[in-house]
Structures are given as C-alpha cells and as structure tokens.
Amino acid sequence: MNTTFLKACRGEDVPYTPIWIMRQAGRYLPEYHEVRKMGTFLDLCKAPERAAEVTLQPVDIIGVDAAILFSDILVTCEAMGMPLDFQEKKGPILADPVRSQADVANLIVPDPEEKLGYVMETIRILRRELADKVPLIGFSGAPFTLSTYMIEGGSSKNFWNTKKMMYQAPEIYRALMDKITDCTLVYLQAQAAAGAQALQIFDSWAGALAPRDFEEFAIPYVRRIISELKKTTDVPIIYFANNGATLLETSKTSGADVLGLDWRINIDDAVARVGQDVSLQGNMDPIALLLPPEKLEKRIENVLEQAKTARGHIFNLGHGILPETPPEQAKLCVELVHKLSLRE
C-alpha cells in the first residue's frame, strides 16, 4: 500500500510529499456527475455503493495518495434529529434551527451504526476495494462549525445568531456544543472502527471567531474529541481550522497530529507559529490550479519549499477544489507535487 500519506501525518520519512485534494470526489469530475445524476446529493451520501464509487474516482483519475470518504459534515445534524435538505444554489437548509434550551433538549446523540450506518457501510466497502492502493480518510465537522449550521439553519454570512447565543446565552450554547461533541466523538470512533485510517475534523467557519472566542467556545470541544479518540484508536487526526492563521497556536492544543492550512498563510509562517512537533497539510489557493503549467510548477515548488521546515507535510489545496476546475489541471498538480518533492 501507498503509505506516504500516513507517514507524513506522523512526521516519518517519505520518498515524496503525498497529496490529496479537499473535495477531490466532486463536481469538477465528469465521472462524478455521471453518478450524481441518479439522485440528489443527500441520496448519494446515503447510497454506500455509489458513495464508494465516487470516493474512488480521484484515486484512479488524478492519482492522489489518499481517498476521502464521500459524505457531508451535516449528516450528523440530521442524525441528531434536524431535518436536512440541500437546495441547488441555496446550499444546506436545516429547517428548524436551534434557538432555545428546549431545542437543544430535543436533539439526540445518535447511535452511529443505527442512524449513520450508511457511512460505516461506505467505509467498509471502500476498505475492501482500496486494500492495495491508498489509505482512507474519514471525517466530521467540528462542533463550532456544526453549531453555526444548526443555529443559523444553514449557511451564514455573519453568524449573527450563533454569536448572539454565544454572547447572550452561553449556557444554551454550551449545552448545544456538549451534545454535538458527544455525537461527533461517537461518530468518529465508529468511522475508525469501520476502517477509516485517518480522521479529519473540518472547522470550516473557525475563521469567523476572534481568538479569544475560539479559545473559549470552540477549541475545548475539539480537544475533548481528540483526547477521547486517542484512547481507542491510533489513526492520525487532522484538524483544519479554515481561515485560522491567527488561531494556529490554539489549534495546536487540540492534540491533532496534523493541522490543515488554508492558502492565506505561508507555510513557513505557520511553522514559526506551531513549531516542529506537528505535521501540516495544505495549502495552495484552489484557483491557482488555473495557472499555466510553468507558473503552476513554480507555485507548487514555492509551497514545497516553505514546507521543508515542517515536521511532515501533506500537500493539499487551501480549500476545496472548485467545480469549474479542469480535471487535467488537478492531475497535473498531483504529478508535479510528486516530481518536485522526490527525495534524492
């Protein structure tokens, strides 16, 4: 098996820098659209055979060093009892947002094999099919990010309602975060038990928080999840606090093996902030995939160069690949990362 990804997570020597791409199983691939057209986005998440199929596509088509489960961070919100819908253009809708202590009390901490069994089944299929290829990454949303969707009822520009609850009713906010944390923990434990070989926790909206609010309201819950996970599994854990350059020192206290970086920070700047006892993942601007080949090569070289001081480095984009991206550019990126990082 190609173990470069797992080794880089742990800071072990690798023959070249491994790469995977956030949203690599997704809308930029015509092969994805072929499968997707059979139903809604949520249907696809819940159909293990098809979800496994799209998970495998980028491994074969663009040659990445890890597969990441095709799913969505919001399936846990549905499993906790909130009706979930994805609408074209509008994004996710959680029709009945959490605003009161009673709303929190109505949420359940689900048994993941019961309510999210389709995810575990997808993982089991993938482990069989991937056996001799690359490792499989499982994932979940981080509690703060999930809380924003549950409180706002969907995506948000300013997170007005989330912060309002945080500032004016911290006891309700903490009760919600406790429940999401419990759910996320059992969900990730179940993914590892089903065969996920690494776990990424996506804190997509962490960058909306001032450092002191991140310290007080977000990171303690991630820390609890990771410290509990570490008791029952030794799979590497990646924590990605998007737009979190100023939160890096605090993010490191999560206990994650790897910190994900968006493209707004130079990796050497990140190393200066977090030191050399954690691996880093990232961080090219997704739209830099549009650069002409020679310039793309220079850009990748620059990222690899900056990452040389890191304990371990997994190349990735700083955010999900965008649907309009030509797949051949993603493939070229993978080839260039492998070629340019090849150790002598």
Added chain:
Amino acid sequence: MNTTFLKACRGEDVPYTPIWIMRQAGRYLPEYHEVRKMGTFLDLCKAPERAAEVTLQPVDIIGVDAAILFSDILVTCEAMGMPLDFQEKKGPILADPVRSQADVANLIVPDPEEKLGYVMETIRILRRELADKVPLIGFSGAPFTLSTYMIEGGSSKNFWNTKKMMYQAPEIYRALMDKITDCTLVYLQAQAAAGAQALQIFDSWAGALAPRDFEEFAIPYVRRIISELKKTTDVPIIYFANNGATLLETSKTSGADVLGLDWRINIDDAVARVGQDVSLQGNMDPIALLLPPEKLEKRIENVLEQAKTARGHIFNLGHGILPETPPEQAKLCVELVHKLSLRE
C-alpha cells in the same frame, strides 16, 4: 475641535483612545432609515445635503470622535464608466463586467470634480457643519477590491473570475489595476482638497489573496497611491486590508500612517508583526456589541489592553456595524472606550 482621532493616527499623545465605527452612518440607526426612505441607496450617496445629514447622525447620537463621509466604494466604478445598481438582498450589480483588454480600454479615468462632484460637495458641506466638532474621514476602495467588483460584476464568494484573469491574463489584470489606481489617486486627492482630514483605503477583499499574490498584485498599487498622496497632502492615511492578519508586514509597506485590523487578530499579535512606527485601528467583533454591559466592558478593556504597545490606537470594530445592532449598545461602547482609556 476634538483632535484625538488625528493625534492617534500620528501616534501623538491623547487624553483617551478615540473611537469611530465602520458603517456608523448606516442601517442600525432609525434616524438613518428616516432619511434613506426618500430614495435609493445610490440616490442618497448622490444627494450632498442628505448624505451630509446621515454622516453627522452618529456624531450626535452615539458620540464618536470622527465622522466618515457617507458614500460607497463603488461610486468610482460608476464614474469610470460602468453602470452601477444596488439591489435589495442581492447587493451591488455592475452589469457589464470587465473581462478583456478592450473592456479595460473602454474605462475612463474621470475628473473627480466632474463625475464625483456630489462627493466633494458633501465633504464641503460637512466641513462647514462639523467645524467645531470632530474631523472628517474621506475614503475609497483599494484597487484590488474594486477590481473584484468590476471583474465579477458584483459581490463574489470565490473571486473565480478575478483570480482567473490574474493567473491567466496578468497583462489585462495589470492594465485594469493601473487604471483603477489612477482613478483612486485623483479621487482621494480631490477629497483631501475638498476638506477631508483623513483618508481610509478599504481593501475589503484583500483576505482572499495568498500572501504572494497580495504582494504581487495588490499592494504595489496601494503603495503608489499613498506615495503620490503624500506629495500633495499631509492628512493621515489609513489602510484597511480586511481579513489580512498574514498580510500585515506587507500592508505596512503601503506607507499608511494607520493599519486597520479586523477582529481575527489580537492587537498585540499585530504589533509584534508591524512594530511601533505605525498606528493601529480596530478591532472588536461587531457582534460583540450584543454582549451584556459587564461583559462588553471586559471585552473593550481587553482590546485596549492589547493595544497599549501600539504607537497609536483608534478603537473601532473589526468590520462594519451590523444593521440589527441596537444603537444604545453602540453608544455604550463609545462611552466605555472613553471611560476605560482615560489617561490619568
């Protein structure tokens, strides 16, 4: 006159920390809605007497130490030849986006007194009416931020078209930036000549750029504007690169007297990055205005404490005040900043 704001911009001693609030003349004030209902948003920008009236409102109602011209950064795009419209919910629309060298050639560098005379007239009215109160801040958008609206045709989530042009057709992008820069320079020169006593350059979308792209495609144009401005006026210049924590060292090379900070960075962290020969402005999370009074007081105290090492500090929010904010909370914030920062 209350000169605390101008002194803090220059790093001179002040009896207390001055404060103004981004979007202080705006939708959170019932008095603003009274004036605004007489026409569209753009009508109001173009009606000097009424624009002056709403500019003055927060000076009287919440007690800030500076007034900022009521206007919009996109009026220059209109003056350059692009039809501009503001639609409720949708935001600004520039119907005919710039995509080619020919589109750039069609833009003009306007005579500001001719095409933006209503702004200069507003400034002249305000200087008369403000004479014995507080200084007046003029402003413009920064070239990169204006370029995103002109290329995308409005607001954008990912800036796909802007970055595509930057990466695939840099010669067109630079031609556009040159023209916007020329326009912004004469516009700010005209504002200073009309009586603006400080100038803020808003780079609202700077945080979308990787540090190397910011260095290559954004800051050189801001630097040119500021160095040219400094030849003809000595009013303090504030540069606000929103979401720009990792861009601060580069932002400082703009030559601005003051750097604006959004709420994502602790001010002492910013001082460590930029040193003590530039003043700082910011940076409380706008939604922290919802905190109960005792907690709001602590939050403000914390910001003031962090800013003690800065050369000069102007208190502000880290982004514009949101329309749903109770005006009495803004007023309380101003009082608390004054009380808590009073020098002995």
